[in-house]
Amino acid sequence: MPSDLGTDNARSPSSTVADGRLTDELLVVSDVRIAVRRRHGEVLVVDTANFTLPAHGALGVVGESGSGKSMLSRALIGTLPRYGGRVTGGSIRWQGRELTGLSEQEWRTIRGTEIGYVPQSSLAGLNPILPIGEQLLEAVSKGQRKADAANRARVLELLDLVQIPRAKQVISETADQLSGGMRQRVVIAAALAQRPKLLILDEPTTALDVTVQAGILKLVAELRRELGMAVLLTSHNLGVIEMVCDRIMTMYAGAVIEIGATSDVRRGPLHPYTKALMDSRVDEADPAKDLLTIPGEPPTTGDWPDGCRFWPRCPVAVDACREGGQPKMRAFGERWSACLQTEEWL
């Protein structure tokens, strides 16, 4: 446990921008709020989202249902409108450029070229009828499908990059002829076609078998090193995140509640939710004892309790936790925690 916990209440994870200091943070997300249209009006699915991502960094976003992590990743590539969502507050700065409020046309210059995206379902990311080669040609030539020699070579290069064997054969096959793992690699290849600086993967391994999962994650980690990209990976599975990301960010009920280096957070989480999540892991549990669980259920989206959203289920909640709004994260060295009691409960 870090004994030199100094709290810095003035800072926020995205305050490097506010400081006016030069920063090599690729992505700076400040106080972002995302709302989604539902039957009775708009519902807030994310608020107080604050974090940064440096160039070449790998950030893992952990959260269960209702945490808002998927909406957050969609906000980062501008696909919120498809889900009836929009950013209602805060700012997302990509290399200094403000992303909130961009038109679809402007997003098209960023999506794919600067920020790549790998969706959860590889089937959703691929055209079921077009041969793989054609789809990759599209990705390589920015939708124009120019089948010249340079582009063709690049397609083969990409397939090689994602370690797909028999590339020459695969390019004439269609999505349903490939296994789940191969499909996912193809989708990754397409996302990398324009050499983006950031690759966002939204639950990339949920639909995959364990053995295939391991291969994909290893691939992502290698690609990050080879291509020098930044990676943002969302998952509900801590094990998956640990394999790829050097920094971890926990989300609960639409709020970012902890950020820190993966090894630090694993050794000693600062937020009770992160700790409870880690404690409830089956893969590290002692069969002789009952599993540690979190009582109750996560709150319904938008129906968040007053005060800290986790307090109804928190083992160390005190009166102060029930009042006000969701606490802002505070800095503890290089780490952040939204728990009011961070110093006390540790």
Next chain:
Amino acid sequence: MTDPIITVADVHVTFTTPRGDVQAVRGVDMVVSPGETVGIVGESGSGKSTLARAIVGLVEVDQGSITVDGRPVRPVRGRRSRADAATVQMIFQDPYTSLNPRLRPIQAVAEAVHVCQGLGRKESRVKATELLSSVGISSTQSRMKIRSLSGGQRQRVSIARALAAEPKILVADEPTSALDQSIAASLLNLLRKIQSERGIAVVFITHDLGVVRYLAHRVYVMKEGVFVEDGPTAEVFDMPKHEYTSNLVSSVPSIRTRVPSPAQTPE
């Protein structure tokens, strides 16, 4: 050694699909003793779900035999006998299709009590309320429309319904795969509690090695319709003999830790 309560002998299950015959299960042998938890672990396409359904009689076996509690398993046609219903029940994977959307939990479980235990309407409801409460569903929740219940709560209702038959065996087909980690954890605790309180044998099908290592005394590793390895869980995972098992285990590095990891040691 007590007599096994489930014996699977050289079972083959084939499906006819428009694209031809699919051999989902190609000759497996398995035994389960009363009160023990056996895991069947495999990836997609391994045939584990098909095998599970064959054991309960939802799917017909082409070759080989399955004996449960001394009686051969017959595919469920017409009305299943009360004896069979009281022997083995099943918990399904998808919390959203395993409950009748038109019934409230209390109705669904009371119906099961009425049919399986032969109690009258009033007593069935009382018993049902007890059962639901024992799985963590409050009286208020039991009267809500199931549309209002979460995945974890629905699975609990399914368990209560299955317990109404007072089975000796519970076959659980990936009951936690669709649930959040922390919710899944409480469901697993519940299963363990039920098992130890009632002495039920549990056959747990999953792709999740962590769950199987935690829950099962013995494990069968299934690949493409056959078992490639089996044995006491700890042994199989710590010293796998088959290449496939090795691959599986190495894909999930965290389960190798037999000693509690530093993350759990209090500071």
Next chain:
Amino acid sequence: MRQRTQSKDRKDRSRFKEMDPTLLVGVVLLGLIVLASVLVPILSPFDPARGTSQPMQGPSADHVFGTDNLGRDIFVRVFAATRLDMALSVVAVGVSLVVGTLLGAIMGLVGRSKVSTFLTLVIDSINAFPFVVLALGVAAVTGPSPTGVLAAIILTGWARYARVARARAAVIANADFVSAAKLLGYSRTRVMVRHVFPNVYSESFAFALSELVIVILIIASLSFLGAGVRPPTPELGAMISEGRIFLGQAWWISVFPGAVLALAALSIQLIADGYERMTRYA
């Protein structure tokens, strides 16, 4: 595969607050029309069948919708007609729904058999024809009358419900909760009646609501063409048809029945839409 839903509607909010606005508007509108169809013929001093006033009078204080060529008050005729049309539609759709769904559901459950193959043939043949054409054909045989119209619509309509129900029943029969019911030792009857049918009907009901609009219009159309309800019985389609020759001099004879018909159809459509939207998440 994990299902990750952002919002699980776990609170049981009161139905009223959740009512889709479309549904509300439709219900109010229909309610007004139904109210009028019941009250107007009772309260009106005029007889829908006999003409006792000056013919061809435009809308006035006495005759809100004017009078027709035989001196009958159009206002009372229109709502008497609406009552008939609605009653016919409801019966026609109701019977088609119940019979068609029952047959379809049983077929879906039973699977392959000689009877079901034969029935499938019948159903598919009926469904191959455009509804109106077939109804016209049957009406030509049964002769123009309310019962004739009913027969025409029911005999041709049940097949569509059967098709919907069969598909749905086949899907439901494979659902886990049905498997669970079988495993628990429930009798076939119990499984069918308590578990399969209720879940088949809920979808068919939504379908029936949307069909109601078509049926009302078809009844009117058949009568308009002379193959349905014939004058002097007040019927909206028949009234529109009767007023055709007078369109230049006395437009109100055709227009008001037409307008009320359109409004009635619209209100039911709104209800069907709203209901579908509301039950989409169920």
